């Protein structure tokens with residue numbers, strides 16, 4: 001089997017995140033960057049399949065130089081090779097461009113059976129990239145999987161969303177996005193970390209992925225974003241509220257507050 | 265006025281409230297045209313309430329397999345509708361399915377996607393709250409057709425009865441190699457309480473509730489206030505309460521008038537889903553819990569003492585008033 005895992009490097013949610021003054025994109029210089037936690041789980045699914053049925057696992061990430069760390073981490077977990085899409089022109093890419101670029105990178109991998117992704121990133125929270133990549137590649141989307149089974153050329157998924165659960169079924173090749181509930185990702189071993197340093201990582205840019213784009217009049221492959229930020233303002237911190245320590249009457253005090261606020 | 269396409273969110277019998285919100289928002293941009301994707305007969309059933317909420321046309325994109333495949337029929341239907349009416353914008357609810365449908369549509373049309381807007385003005389400028397509520401961003405589509413997903417609960421739906429024209433869209437057969445089939449569905453059980461994202465009051469419990477039994481205290485307070493029950497991920501993971509009630513980054517985003525957090529520490533991923541609530545109350549026995557710093561009214565104390573007393577006081581007041 002050939003499996004591609006799409007992973008993204010994101011600012012650590014535990015740290016404060018800021019938008020750059022200049023262009024309202026994420027201020028990466030001031031952020032702690034980590035491999036998105038849900039992507040570790042996508043990688044874990046790929047590696048479980050590799051152990052069960054044998055597979056070559058390719059990690060793909062689009063991002064600045066630092067994204068190489070995210071790729072190396074998945075290689076250290078046990079993936080075989082990486083593709084790093086790194087191009088300054090991609091700074092500020094929207095969902096559509098991100099998906100087009102990722103789809104183009106997946107196309108460079110021969111005979112892909114399964115594309116794995118996270119169901120949402122902690123920074124963008126678009127939760128749309130995997131479905132769009134599937135559409136562009138003409139693959140069925142089996143998104144938000146809590147459980148994944150691959151058997152006899154088909155893939156089955158237990159999908160969990162706010163509307164309940166569903167079982168999805170499709171033939172391979174297919175794209176699956178996983179939720180944070182699917183598994184507990186492994187830690188890279190010391191041996192894995194050492195081995196990862198020697199695994200091949202190909203760095204590609206837009207010219208590699210879209211060689212014909214220059215000739216193409218509408219340059220669609222290079223449109224970085226179709227949206228623009230008009231204004232970005234930090235939300236004012238909430239005013240400090242009232243604080244009491246319960247002396248046996250806090251419930252009554254709360255009701256008085258709710259009445260004063262016309263909430264009951 | 266140009267048409268504005270609205271994808272109807274429904275269960276076959278009933279239009280979901282978030283669709284009425286879309287119709288209300290759509291009127292700012294043009295004439296709302298509703299697109300119903302479903303099995304034959306669905307659009308006819310839903311036409312009356314859609315027209316009552318201002319849909320000037322109702323497009324039926326119907327086929328026997330429309331509800332059998334994930335997302336693809338809706339993307340195909342919207343693509344057809346766009347080609348037919350050349351709308352000013354397409355509005356879709358920012359639900360899990362809605363965001364995927366909107367993204368795929370934008371990619372097919374090379375349009376601009378604005379995700380999870382909480383407001384949109386008559387120029388098509390959308391307001392979004394990003395990074396778990398730490399920034400408010402206003403953005404606009406600069407190239408192609410605007411495809412906007414609107415967070416449920418952001419608009420007050422208004423009735424605006426009109427005559428709706430019934431139209432048909434011929435859905436192509438689903439490509440079985442490129443689509444995932446839904447072989448079983450287990451709908452989230454809707455209880456008697458209001459829907460979490462639609463409720464004006466949400467009472468949530470965390471790990472501090474200590475167990476499934478403890479959630480009775482949370483439910484009693486929610487019922488006294490006529491609110492919905494929510495839960496932190498720690499409470500869901502521990503099996504105290506079902507997943508569909510999870511509030512936060514990987515659960516639902518809520519923005520009620522009143523949010524009450526019981527035994528929740530206030531991790532950033534939880535805050536991401538409730539920080540825009542108008543008024544926040546928190547009860548936690550740890551004076552250092554971050555949620556207390558965020559609350560408009562913070563009680564350092566045992567939730568098992570405070571919540572029942574509050575529920576009782578509210579019930580008593582309701583009985584009098």
Ligand SMILES: Cc1cc2nc3c(=O)[nH]c(=O)nc-3n(C[C@H](O)[C@H](O)[C@H](O)COP(=O)(O)OP(=O)(O)OC[C@H]3O[C@@H](n4cnc5c(N)ncnc54)[C@H](O)[C@@H]3O)c2cc1C
Nearest residue numbers: 470471472496497498512513514515527529534549550567
């Ligand atoms: C990728 C990712 C996504 C996530 N998504 C979400 C999400 O969507 N939603 C979410 O909620 N979390 C999410 N989390 C988890 C989040 O980081 C926290 O672990 C979680 O919110 C903690 O839940 P809690 O506050 O209930 O539990 P804890 O942090 O354990 O807090 C329990 C609190 O209860 C208090 N307490 C205990 N007993 C009592 C009592 N008798 N009376 C009063 N107070 C009491 C304690 O003092 C403590 O503050 C996510 C994490 C990750 C990494």
Ligand SMILES: Nc1ncnc2c1ncn2[C@@H]1O[C@H](COP(=O)(O)O)[C@@H](O)[C@H]1O
Nearest residue numbers: 006007062117118120121126127128129
């Ligand atoms: N720049 C990127 N590089 C690689 N994968 C990505 C990138 N952006 C998004 N993805 C994938 O898409 C998933 C969902 O992202 P999103 O739709 O942005 O919430 C992530 O978990 C990744 O698997």
